[in-house]
Amino acid sequence: MGSDDLFKKRKARASNALARQQQQRAQSPRCLIVCEGSKTEPHYLAELREVRGIPHSWVNIKPSEGSSPDRVVQTAEKLYAEDAQMGDSFDQVFCVFDRDAHPTFSAALQRARELAAGGKPFNAITSTPCFEFWFLLHFGYSDAPFAKAGNKSVGDVVVSQFKTKAGLAQYGKAQRGLAALLQGKLATAAKHANKLRQSAAKTLKQDPQIHANPWTNVDELVQYIEGLKHCPTYQGD
Template identity: 55%
Template sequence: MGSEDLFRKRKARESAELKRKQHIRAQNKRYLIVCEGTKTEPHYFRELLDDWGIRQQVVRVAPNDGVSPDRVVAHALHLYNEDAEGGDAYDKVYCIFDRDKHTTFSAAVQQTKDLSAGGKPLEAITSTPCFEFWLLLHFGYTDQPFHAAGKKSVGDQVVQALKAKDGFKQYGKGLKGIYTGLKGRLNEAVGNAEKLRSHCEATSSVNPATDIDKLIATLRSLKPE
């Protein structure tokens, strides 16, 4: 058999293998979650993914590279581009960050919208004032705004309210087991977040608010049969 025939057969095998991988890839979308928090949010989502049997190959929770919203988006974009250059870009990239008192919040949200419009599927998943408000919604509905008072920041006020709930007296950043302890109330939290969104749209309010329920809905759709 000539070298030309061997070359053609090798190329045919490579082409067939590429098509096979592309077919498999089309059936299995990949998602990336990049959090502002270094511990609390990553722990929460990793526990949820493990509980729902969603593999890391499907949803990756990446370490952050800076805690301000603009840094979260920049790092998420870097990770997206890195994968795209390898020929297998993420189908969706979620940037999780808080409004809190960040000066780059609005610009970061707008940047994700601009990037998405340009074909790079980044989406901001935000909470106002902070992620802990999402946890608070597991205990009931509230649309009462939070504000800084005295030496307590707006985020401190949410944490104080959370610590008043059963099982959260010792709450602190980086605490593990939060998802596990609250998963029985997850549907209640989702319902409360949806109700709050309707309230915010009707009143043009942005405090409090959260989009975490939107991400939860996406992840729920990825649960194995």
């Protein structure tokens, strides 16, 4: 066989491989998650991805370049723009941050909404007071507001309640294994989170996502990740 024929066959194989990759990408979702926290949120979401067998390339979890809500959205904007320049934009972008006592919370939420209104796939996933409230909803419904107590911050108060649950007395921000531990209660937590949002929407004249205490829509992100198993190219459990 001549060198020209060999070259043509290699070129054809490479072209076919590229075509297969492009077809697979067209059928596979790809999202970006930027987290305010460096441990609790990314650990939980990464473990949820593993529990469901979702490819890493489908769910990209990145830390924020700064711990305030505005930096979360700024980081997400930067990463989204960089990805778009490569010619393959993320299908969805999730900015995960807490209400807590952050002065930039409202501005960050508004910015995420502006990006979404402008046609970019941005979603603000927020929790009041903190991400651990989502964990609490796995054990029961509550709309009782949280507040500082003595030397405990409002976030510490939520964590203290979570640590009263069976098997979680030693809970810490760096704890792993929560996604698997709470998996059986996931539907319950999602139901409670949705009920809480509906209640807040009925009773608050002001923006519930800003003013409700407590609040979370983490279930929307969790259900998005869970829903990826229905993608045609999914090969998990």
